Amino acid sequence: MQIEHVASPNFNERKHPLDMLVLHYTGMATGEDALERMCDSKAEVSAHYMVWEDGRITQLVEEDKRAWHAGVASWQGQQDLNSRSIGIEIVNGGHDFRAPDGGLPPYPRPQIHAVLDLVHDILGRHAIPATRILGHSDIAPLRKQDPGEHFPWERLARAGISLWPDFDGTTKEVIGKGLERGASGSSVWRLQTMLSEIGYGFDVTDIYGETCENVVTAFQRRWLPEQVTGQADLTTLRRIGVIHALFAA
CATH class of the missing domain: 1.10.101.10 (PGBD-like superfamily/PGBD)
Structure with a gap:
């Protein structure tokens, strides 16, 4: 797994132990637009990683730092989830930039394979329970929709990531x-x-x-x-x- 590095200025120090992983879609027209925004200090948004449609992975913030991806959010009674989590942005237009037929744009197979590889790699370094591998809409249900109902959570569970009961x-x-x-x-x-x-x-x-x-x-x-x-x-x-x-x- 090869990871390119593009440094974002949008991070600070963690205040809590890392025990959570949050998946997002970029929700922009292109991955280039999303990368530019996450590297813009005025935008005050970032993530640790971004996964492109073709499976390329870009790291923007080191894992020991607090990236700014979760916003106002909570889970299991906890706040400041930026301090507790690694954030992964997955290039996908989502609900705002739909496919030509009006549906939600698919997550290509190379991209999902890269997400699986990246998450497995992260879990090898950090003790993150399956109940704390989440989507942005889980931790901010009143304002977020990503990674969307088209994201293959069941596929992640079959790969040993997250949960999907029978x-x-x-x-x-x-x-x-x-x-x-x-x-x-x-x-x-x-x-x-x-x-x-x-x-x-x-x-x-x-x-x-x-x-x-x-x-x-x-x-x-x-x-x-x-x-x-x-x-x-x-x-x-x-x-x-x-x-x-x-x-x-």
């Missing part, structure tokens, strides 16, 4: 009609409590409002990518139960 084999029966925006009561409180205990950072209430909808959407982007609706139907509730049990184990 949902069919581990799903417990859930009865009822599901939940959606406007619902309230103890069922909503239980739903939000499970999402919070998985790690999503938001205030638990008994009202299914905009915030709850955004967090459910973020969960679906990661764990139910074929159904990103923001509604907690029975399939979504089953998956939340499975992931809650897995993360609590």
Whole structure:
């Protein structure tokens, strides 16, 4: 694995031990645009690595330094995730720069192979639990969508990175009609409590409002990518139960 080095000025010292990895898409028209922005001191944004479509890897910030990629975010009750994480930007237009057919642009195979190699390399140096290998939308569900529902999390799990349970084999029966925006009561409180205990950072209430909808959407982007609706139907509730049990184990 060859890594080129392009130094970004946008970093400072870590304040916490490193035990997290966050994956992003660049969300810009080209990788060159993204690299230029992350090297612009006025932009005040960076990442440790960027992975190009053809599998090239560029390192912008040394791993022992605090790159500025997470922004306002939280996970499992912790903040300042920049101090706790390594950030990897993956060149992909995402939701803002779509494919010609209007869909989300694919992640090419050489790029995903490079991501796998890079993450394996990082995990060989740092003790990062699978429950803390995350997408930007996991740690900032109210404002971020990346790396998007088109990112192959299941492929990473097959390579020994992150988690992807056998949902069919581990799903417990859930009865009822599901939940959606406007619902309230103890069922909503239980739903939000499970999402919070998985790690999503938001205030638990008994009202299914905009915030709850955004967090459910973020969960679906990661764990139910074929159904990103923001509604907690029975399939979504089953998956939340499975992931809650897995993360609590």
